[in-house]
Amino acid sequence: MADTIDQMVRDAEAAMEAARTTADLNAVETRYLGRNKGLNELRRSIGTLPPEERPAFGARLNAAVAALTEKLAARRAELEARELQERLAVERVDVTLPGRPMPVGRLHPLTQTADQIKRVLIGMGYEFVDGPELEDYAYNFAALNYPEDHPAMDEQNSFFVTDTRLLRTQTTALQGRVMAHRRPPFRIATIGRCFRYEAVDATHHHTFHQVDVFMVDRGIGMSDLKGTLGAFARALFGHDTQVRFRPDFFPFVEPGVDYAIAWKGRWLELGGAGLIHPSILRAYGIDTEQYSGFAFGLGVERIHMIQTGVNDLRLYLENDLRFLRQFGHFI
Amino acid sequence: MRVPVEWLKQFVPVQASAEEIATRLTMGGLEVEGLETAEEVYHRALREGCSEEVAHAAAALAPVLDVYVTPNRGDCNSVIGVAREVAALYNLPLTLPHIPPSVEGDEAARQTSVQIEDLHACPRYAARLVRDVRIAPSPVWMQARLLATGQRPINNVVDVTNYVMLEMGQPLHAFDLDRLEEGRIVVRRARTGEVLRTLDGVARTLAPDMLIIADARRPVAVAGVMGGADSEVDEVTRNILLEAAHFDPRVVRRTARDLGLRTEASYRFERVVDPNGVRRAADRACALFVEIGLPLAVPGVVDVYPNPMRERTVRVRVSRAAQLLGMEISCTTAMECLQRLGLTAAPDGNDSLQVTVPTFRPDITLEEDLIEEIGRVHGYENIPETLPIGATTQGGDSAEGRFLTTLRQHLVQCGLQEVTTHSLTPPFPFDPPEDVTRRVMVRNALSAEISVLRRSLLPGLLDVAHHNVKHGVTAMGLFEIGRVWQNEGEAGEVVPAEHLAVGGLVVGAFWPSGWQKEGAPPVADFGTARGIVERLCAGLGIPELKCLPPDAQPGSLPQFHPGRTAWIFLGDAGPAGVVGEVHPRVSAEMRLRDRVYVFELRVDALQNAIPPEGPRYLPLSPFPSVVRDLAPRIPEEVPYAEVDAAVRAAEAPHLEHFYLTDLYRGHPLPEGLKSLTLRFTFRSTERTLSDADVNDALSRIRTSLETRCRATFVA
Structure with a gap:
């Protein structure tokens, strides 16, 4: 009987050696170590032995099973490693092929620029407020100190839909709406679409986007305006940007200036600014002996054009995908 | 206002070059927009038909400054007016012509x-x-x-x-x-x-x-x-x-x-x-x-001249000038600046000046007006940069701005390109006839192209699609967020209402398949557009979205394919928008050959559909889920919305969620039937579910489908 064990172990070892795959090996395992198979079958014949021989036979059998199990595990590890190796070799792909295309969603460049402006101004304590695009004459002009029938309105040819409602010509129209129910100090900004009757060309459009920023607090002067514009311009255009003031006229500011930034050796006019006209502050019950404030405005398109070199305003509303796809980047 | 430099010099002895004068005037508030040379003046004069002699004499007055005069400075619409500015800015005397005065009567x-x-x-x-x-x-x-x-x-x-x-x-x-x-x-x-x-x-x-x-x-x-x-x-x-x-x-x-x-x-x-x-x-x-x-x-x-206009007197505090300008100004400097402009200024106490304003400067009425004059004559380049010192203010985006940013993020994540189209549009020929009076029109429109305030974002999106197709792009996904207008007045009255809308357009294989065809998304269809709307609502946390066919709601949609269009409902309110295929007539008009799918929603409807209380935490169940399928066969005419409603009406216990995994028509199904495969996930928060639990729940669902949708099940 003992010889039978030895014989079976030898056979099993030879079969393991001969196994080429883990599947072969599984068959070997079943044949020699399966339930009621191979060595386990021998275990059943233990009853046919004289009782004194049984313990020794049992011990030998157990040792043989243990040894075979160990060898089987080692052989399995060996085969598995080889099979994995082969699978990996077969599964190789051409990694230089392009991937599955994913559609890239992008924001419109004007949204990207507006977001950038918002980040800068919010960081400086400005709260954004939205106003209607179809505005009351009162807020668009009268509340901003435009006398009736004044030549200042020649530059603001308007689209009227009724006697009193027009598409806003400037986001400054928000100032009256805000000041009617806010007490200083406040810092407010708005971004939105404006409309003026203009012939459309590369630098003029009847539809454009404007930022308007205004604040009122104690002791505000032109130097605060200049400093704020400086900080704002440096955040948008780089740390060495300079700001310059030039006197200009807007009915809603006094003094009024046109401001420019130095950009690549040239002065670029960005927009209008000034101290909020005292008549406007007083109209909203703000004591001008205690409080003063400044306001400035600028074009969203203009900022994007300076930053990226776009040279035709019309591109922003044309929405040519070849244009839009150039501006998907973080700014 | 054109000002020949030689004529200017008749009144002010300025020695500087024309370029220098132009810069100084511009920086002083009178913008010089151009400088005309002698040669240019000469040719312009000849073009006007004058003689050589006159043209030469005109050219001798050059250069000519082209001055832009702001509307508040009527006094500068003359050579003497500009000369007065030059005199003030260069601190030179102004010499006026001698005029023998006439006697009244x-x-x-x-x-x-x-x-x-x-x-x-x-x-x-x-x-x-x-x-x-x-x-x-x-x-x-x-x-x-x-x-x-x-x-x-x-x-x-x-x-x-x-x-x-x-x-x-x-x-x-x-x-x-x-x-x-x-x-x-x-x-x-x-x-x-x-x-x-x-x-x-x-x-x-x-x-x-x-x-x-x-x-x-x-x-x-x-x-x-x-x-x-x-x-x-x-x-x-x-x-x-x-x-x-x-x-x-x-x-x-x-x-x-x-x-x-x-x-x-x-x-x-x-x-x-x-x-x-x-x-x-x-x-x-x-x-x-x-x-x-x-x-x-x-x-x-x-x-x-029965009521002669008197000169105005305005007081200015030098300390206030210094504060508002944000720069140091002495009383003497302030006085000198004003006098250089032809104003009479006299000290009034140790901080104030009493200023008499000549009647040619009607723009000066307030202390701030004088402060501006002091500032610009003194020079704005002297203003330093400071930052406001004061109360801290809470900066932030508006509620609308924050919502729109989220909306944009979701749509960008769907792979859509944001566009911005015109608010001023031509009349859209496919507006429903009953809505033509709902248009808000520009009263003084010079051109039909910009005569209507858009009622919808769709015409603009179609324009963009058309433009890009023309340039060889056949597949695209677009969205826009913008204001639209509608006249809510009755009987000819114009009562324009403005609201925000979000619209999208998909056409062609806007998810391109590349070289790997297997598993690639198909060409955009109704499901693509609807899927974007669903994705948007899911992203915003809107719990309920229903799409119902056009006849579910009064109002016609002539711009849409009648069989491939749905009103979108979010909760119990009226329709929040529309999703569907653009009517073939409209596509043809826009010269779009492929089927175009669009959606448009009111932004306020989206906002209102979000539960106001915000998200609340639900404890996670530690027990395993059970997944089971049901395959009801239902008559073709029963829409899926009824199947969905029937499952919900069954109120099956422990049903976590379910979805449609397959829709099949054709052999071996008899004509007029479709087979749906619904996958249900059950889970309890209290225990591991038994077969009996799940079978009971499924049988409720089956019964509900049988009674409400005439569903049959194959044994």
Whole structure:
């Protein structure tokens, strides 16, 4: 009987050696170590032995099973490693092929620029407020100190839909709406679409986007305006940007200036600014002996054009995908 | 305003180059937009048809500054006005021409009279007479100065009036005295039906609110705008009446606008001319008549000016100037700056100045106006940069802004490209007929292309698709967020309402498949558009989204494919928007060959559909889920919405969620039936579910499907 064990172990070892795959090996395992198979079958014949021989036979059998199990595990590890190796070799792909295309969603460049402006101004304590695009004459002009029938309105040819409602010509129209129910100090900004009757060309459009920023607090002067514009311009255009003031006229500011930034050796006019006209502050019950404030405005398109070199305003509303796809980047 | 540098130097001894003057003026507030060279002036003069000699003389006055005068600075619409600015900015003396003053009344008052019926509209009118003039060309030097400033020479009398206007800013007009009925002037409002043929030869019907100059009988000029042809000075004129007057800026502006007639005179009157300079201008013209060889004027002037305008006094605190400008200013500096501008400033206490403002500067009425003058003469380059010191304010985006940012993020994540299209559009030909009166129209539209405020974002999106298809892009996914308008007035009344909308468009294989065809998304279809809407709602946390066919709601959708369009409902409110295929007629009109799918939603409807209480945490169940499928066969005409409703109505216990995994039609199913595969996930928060639990739940669902959807199940 003992010889039978030895014989079976030898056979099993030879079969393991001969196994080429883990599947072969599984068959070997079943044949020699399966339930009621191979060595386990021998275990059943233990009853046919004289009782004194049984313990020794049992011990030998157990040792043989243990040894075979160990060898089987080692052989399995060996085969598995080889099979994995082969699978990996077969599964190789051409990694230089392009991937599955994913559609890239992008924001419109004007949204990207507006977001950038918002980040800068919010960081400086400005709260954004939205106003209607179809505005009351009162807020668009009268509340901003435009006398009736004044030549200042020649530059603001308007689209009227009724006697009193027009598409806003400037986001400054928000100032009256805000000041009617806010007490200083406040810092407010708005971004939105404006409309003026203009012939459309590369630098003029009847539809454009404007930022308007205004604040009122104690002791505000032109130097605060200049400093704020400086900080704002440096955040948008780089740390060495300079700001310059030039006197200009807007009915809603006094003094009024046109401001420019130095950009690549040239002065670029960005927009209008000034101290909020005292008549406007007083109209909203703000004591001008205690409080003063400044306001400035600028074009969203203009900022994007300076930053990226776009040279035709019309591109922003044309929405040519070849244009839009150039501006998907973080700014 | 064109200002020849040589003419400027007649009044101010400025030595600087024209370029330097241009820069200084610009930085001082009078923007010089261009500099015309001698050569350019010469050619311009020749183009105007003048002689070589005059063209050479005009060129000798160059360079010519092209000054943009802001609407508040009417005083700078003259060479002397600009010279005063130059004098102030360079701190140089201003020398004004010597003008012998006329005496009020005298012989002139015996020969003519002036009657003003509306002193508000015409506070002052001065008339002088010149007899026995011989009409001829003016001398070369005068023609040259007119040409250099852009005025065409006419004859000696008219040229003098224009010359004075350019020099002093006061428009003048010369009438042929013998053609004035009774040789006198009446300033009055026009009468209904009165017609005046103006100098440009156009017969103009006057309206009763227009201010006119009349003789004893009829209108002879539109006040402050243009003279009449019948009383024009021409070669046979012997005697003239010279008008110098002051008109209300708004009256002139309205009249000029209503007549569609803008002139050098109306331009200046609209921007306020000094009422106290009126007689001086008339006298200056009379002096020039003599200088160019015309007779001495009839002695005296008729000058009706019952309420002379007084000079205003404005106080300015130097400390306040320093605070508002944000720079150091001494009392002496402030005073000097104001005096350089021709203002009289005297100390008033140790911080204040009492400033007398001449009537040619009506723009200065407040302390802040004087502060601006001090600042700009002192130089804005001296203002330092500081940052406001004060209370901390809470910065942040608006609620609307934050919501739109989220909306944009979701749509960008769907792979859509944001676009911004026109708010001003042509009328969209596919608007539902009952909605045409809902359009908000621009009243003064010059072109149909920009005559309507968009009611919807879809026409703009279709335009963008069309534009890009034309340029070879066949597949795209777009979205826009923007304002749209609708007229909510009844019976012809215009009550425009503005709201925000979000719209999207998909066409073609906007998810491109690349070289790996297997598993690639198909060409955009209804499901793509609807899927984007679902994705958006899921992203925003909107719990309920229903799409129902067009007949579920009153109102027609002629711009959409009737069988592939749905109203979108979010909760119980009315429709929040539409999703569907663009009607083939519309696509054809837009020259889009592929099927185009669009959606549009009101932003407020999305906002309102989000549960206001915000997310609440639900404990996670530690027990395993059970997944089971059901495959009901239902009649073709039963829409999926009813299947969905039937499952919900079953109120099956422990049902976590379910979804449709397959929809099958055809063999071996009989005609008129479709087979759905629904996958259900069950889970309890309290225990591991048994087979019995799940079978019970499924049988409830089956029963509900059988009764509500006539579903059958294959054993």
